[in-house]
Amino acid sequence: MSELVRKNTWTLGLLALFLVLLAFTKTIQTNFGVSGLESLARAALPFAFATAGMAVVVIVGGIDLSVASIMAVCSVIAAVSMPVVGGVAGILIVLTLGTVMGAINGGVIVATKVPDIVVTLAMLFVWEGVALLILETPGGQASDWLQASIQGSIFIPGLPKALLVIAIVVSVVWLPIRRSQLGLSIYATGSHEIAAFRSGVSVGVTRIWAYSICGLFCGFGGLSLVSLTGIGEPVPGPYLLASVAAVVLGGVVLGGGRGGLLGPIIAVFVLRIIRTILTLAGVDPNITTIIEGTVMVSVVMLAAIFTYRGGRA
């Protein structure tokens, strides 16, 4: 048990920070309640999926600059296909194509031996172009039940459906993989590629898998965008830098091999609630930008100061 706590100090610290911020929100806006939580969870939805995907590729030792663009492609595919083939088929198409796009990213990286950051930087443009080719202007239509599926709470008021969606998707996708040989290979490849190769891991295949998982999460991210807005938008949203920030904030080490998905997702919630607080407090929007940047930097600074001796830096 204490071992568990020690290994997850950072995640627990983030969770504590989130709860403190939540309590603070309540004090500055006393009627912040169920609907506030629900909208917080909804707002976190696309960020959480982008971050989960980014976390997986960072763990394998790479980075995916094209997450926001893949999400845009997925959102337009969803919005275009759902009126034609229906919601369920639309979801399956989107998730499949998301995974395929991720696999293409990974495949190109492995086949060309071009560094991850360069390939995905190029793919950022490629996928954005694809999104614009599919849908030149915002449009399409998401199934109504999909939009309803993330509205409101379930079981008890204050347990937002959107939160449950994040929890279920991430655990159903990631937990079995994390426990499997593939999960081990992902961490091994990120930690020390040569040693992993010498231990018998097919590092190329492992990478492609990691990028595919990232693509799958981006598929969910795209679906959450259409569920939120009801339409598909071809222009990528601000998910790239936000997801990198959340991944690092969540304790995943850039360079690979360390960290999990829970920390980054909590980090997403921390970043979202900071924005909520700043809005509720009526802070000048320009200062909001300054505060968001400062919080991001100082949380990571604190992490660096505390873990300096642990050799994480």
Add this chain to the structure above:
Amino acid sequence: AADYKIGVSNTVQGNGWREQMICAMRAQALVEPDVSGLIVSHRNTDSAGQLEDLNNLIAAGVDAIVLNPSNPDALNSAIDNAISKGIVVVAVDAGVTAKGAYILSNNQEKYAYLGAKWLFEKLGGSGDVVYMRGIAGVSADTDRDNGFKRALAEFSGINVVHEVFTGWQQDQGKQQIFDFLATGIHFDGVWTSGIDNVIVDAFVESGAPLVPIVGADNAGFVQYLTAVDGLEGAAVTNPGSVGGAGIALAVDILNGNAPTETTVLVDPVLWENTTADGRAVIEAAQNPNLDPEWPVSVTVPGWTDYSMDQIIACKGPSS
């Protein structure tokens, strides 16, 4: 006086037009006696992010929301939620499809149509034009494209030799026109979606003969219309101060003076420098001290009540 708290949501930051819109909102809120607070959400984001901001504003307990929507259809869930809580919603600059929301918008379709029609007439109904758009996939750009196409359909002799997206970025627009000048391909006029003064600069710097240019009423361009020798052109008004008008409308509605129609379109006006009358209008409108990216039409007559100094001070009631 009443004690209204108004929320503002905007999704593009760092562009002169939007900055003017925000300042107009602040200034109008300041002069409205019934407004006690203004909460502004102002950042670069997509529709999903704007939904987040709208929900946060609702949670903050505002009485009205004035927003510049990123998309007409995408925000319905939050707007419906706001209206169901009795919050007045006013969309400025572009429309929204949600029922019960008021729209006070510059007529973008007409904006493009006016300017394009002037240009095509100027060219005598035939010639080659360069068409410089905004951001692909953004609704204002789509509306303007519709207006431009409508004008184009009326002039069969006009031919678009080059169509390009500037991304509403000054540097990109300038690079692109330089690139096109370098091809040596002949053209007779330029229609540009608000990235305008740098286009004139490009002609002057490269020594290329000036052709008629249609832009917006940005301070920089309007000044060029009188100052640059040989430049024939027109500025179509697209006041960012429509934001201030949105605040005024919201207050009217809160005070029970709702207009009969939910949609109010502010029609653009065209200022051209080829006639004496036109030049006089431009002379009167321009303001060399203004940030060159700001539209010179800092007020919307009949709607806004603040002074020039107040919008430039850019101070709202709570700041």
Add this chain to the structure above:
Amino acid sequence: MTNVQHSNPILDAASIAKSFGPVRALTDARLRVSAGEIVALLGANGAGKSTFVKILTGALSPDYGRVLIRGKPANVGSPAKARASGLIPVYQEPSLIPDLSVFENLRLSGTSVEPFLEFVTKLGIEDIRLEDEITSLPLATLRILDLGRALASNPQVLLLDELTAALPTDLVENVLKVVREQADAGCGVIYISHRFSEISLLCDRASVLRDGQTVGELVIKPGVEEHVVELMLGAKIDLYQREGLSSALPNSSTPRLSIKSLSAEPKLEDVSFNLYSGEVLGVVALEGQGQDELFEILSGFRRQTSGAIELNGNLVSFAHPADAIAKGLMFVPGDRADALLAERSVHENIALPFSAAGSSWGPLKRRFENERVKHAIEKLQIDTRAQGEVRRLSGGNQQKVTIARWLAKGVETLLLLDPTRGIDVRTKRQIYRLVRELATQGAAVLFYTSELGEIPLACDRTIVIFNGRVVDIIDAKDATEQVLMRAAYGLERQGTEA
């Protein structure tokens, strides 16, 4: 060249060739191992031994050649396939995944836990916990875990590349014992080492590589060593000649370095000794007796918890390695990966200290540097065929670069932490000669070695550290391996008092 009978070799590789760009690492290498046989693979630094092992185990693919397993053409196209054919390596660099636990590393390579634990215990590491993360373990432990994992993978042929180079004497003994047992149980073993004592104790046969070519295969028997060296180097060399003269006059002057009751967490308890200019002072200790902490403190990487360091009679303390260097204390770490800029050239690696201080950020002094660097390269006879990137040098030549750096800069006090790790006989001699020469010129050298036989060859005196304290000071001429061994285990010397 003795011809050896091969009855049914398990592994039979022939005509192996491999080039890295312009560097021809292997031109015509061959090797056969039968069940139950331990074959030494010998060669000078850069001869191609590691490349050979990597090819046999699928980590590199050969340009040319043939590999047979039990007479049939073998597929060793990847580490996984080689593993499946029973070819299990322990590479020279630790190949465990740093961020995973011991258990996860075992799971990754599909190794069963019980035999692993059994082997590791037998090898002398008892306090291992499966949930320990690899990064938290010392190098020697990693080597044992690597071996334990290999042994537990049911090897048919075990390939051990300089496994013992980083091990202290006690662990080496265990390794030799376990490897022998494994061979007796029918496993073939390929054993690479630069230590003849181990070869003659352990191996049945030797195969010698020179410049990428197998130049001889012979049976190990007493007296064969001279012959092996001649084959390896293409020249004769006297293995046991003591270098230079004892030059130190310990009691005649103030010591260069005076260490007083130094202690530091976790291992260093209370160490005091004097180091005089003109002497080479050996340090003997088993694994983890505090010697690492001692060297880290002296080189400015960490601070002591108590105690004092006096330099020429003045109290000093170092907040950063730069402070130590400024005072003339230069450190060569045990793990060369810690000291080298792997992707940079040999020249840059050696010249790095010239630019370190803020005052030397300006233009490089090319002429000055070139001269010094060239001198150091020649002095240490570094093989510069692949000098564009240090990582392409063989391990031994990389090791030499770490020393060459300080030679070029000019040393007053040299702190060497196992500098002959993985170095061939000729180079070892060069290093002994070098430290003697430095001492004669007035430098002071602190010389830790894991190979006890080196003490009488290179040092004037030696201190022995046990449990974080200096337990003995021994004159080099009395320092036989038995004497050192007893002292290292904390046993008192017969007759004399420390």
Add this chain to the structure above:
Amino acid sequence: MKDTPTVQASVRLGRYLRDNPVIPLIAFLLLLIVALEIMKPGMIMPIRVGRNGIFSTFWIGNLIKFAIPLAMLAACQVLTMLTSGIDLSAGVVATVAAFVCATASPLVGVGPSILIALSAGALVGLVNGIGSGIIRVHPLIMTLGTGLIATGCLQVYQRFVISTGTEIPGFLLWLGTGRTLGMPNGLFLFIPFAIGILGLMRYSGFGRLLFALGSNEHAARLSGVRSWQVLVALYVLSSIIASLAGLLYLGMIRTPSLSLANPLLLPSVAAAVIGGTSIFGGRGSFGGAIVGALILRVIDTLLTLLQMPQGARIMIFGLIILAVTAMYVRITGQR
């Protein structure tokens, strides 16, 4: 298994290209230019009738002109990437410098305003350096954060100078828009700058330390390098370079917008990596980055002139970047 190795002419050529990776990049640049010429005949030709008469360097002058600020920002990326860092605040810093300079000029005069602009940039760099060099925050997060903070500060600042008007210093205009012998005056800034950076990387102790830190920081410490000093100096230098690029860009575009140079950030990273700089540190070339910047500009031109849907243009842009780097990796055999 393949044949015994023999040294053939093709092998030797391959080796030569590997040692001089800028050459295939330049070849690719020329290829793109030829494609451009085929697409719009007469465009790049120095001799033609038409714009600027018989002898025209109009196109090549433009190409270079717009590549200069990009290459300068790419220098920020190359230098920081050498230490396995990155400077994501460079675009914002350039914008800040430009905006501050243009708006402060009418108030305090040209000289002081340029000083203020450079100091504002250097301040951001100092914070970056302290954060990543001393507190050891990952440079990606650090510079991203300071970029956000600087953007916010710029927005706040902007509200105080709405009515002061703007003034662009005359010599910045001369640098940004003027031409000498058909070539942009920006070269008067850029050529010394490029020589300085190339010299810094290859012939200075500081440059050597950048490579050393990116290759193995522990080893550098062992050799007596105080890495925090190097990193602080590096990030300040990077920000000063970015500020200079911003000032030049101000002279070129002549409209101090609040996002003036921000769109150059991603291309500057692209130019650096196309030019063979590794984000993992220890390897990089500014010469390559300059060629990278030129390649990006030519692709831009190519795509501006291609009449096809915007989506397809963006897509092709990405595919060409991919193709260049893949080819580069194939030829040099390094990643």
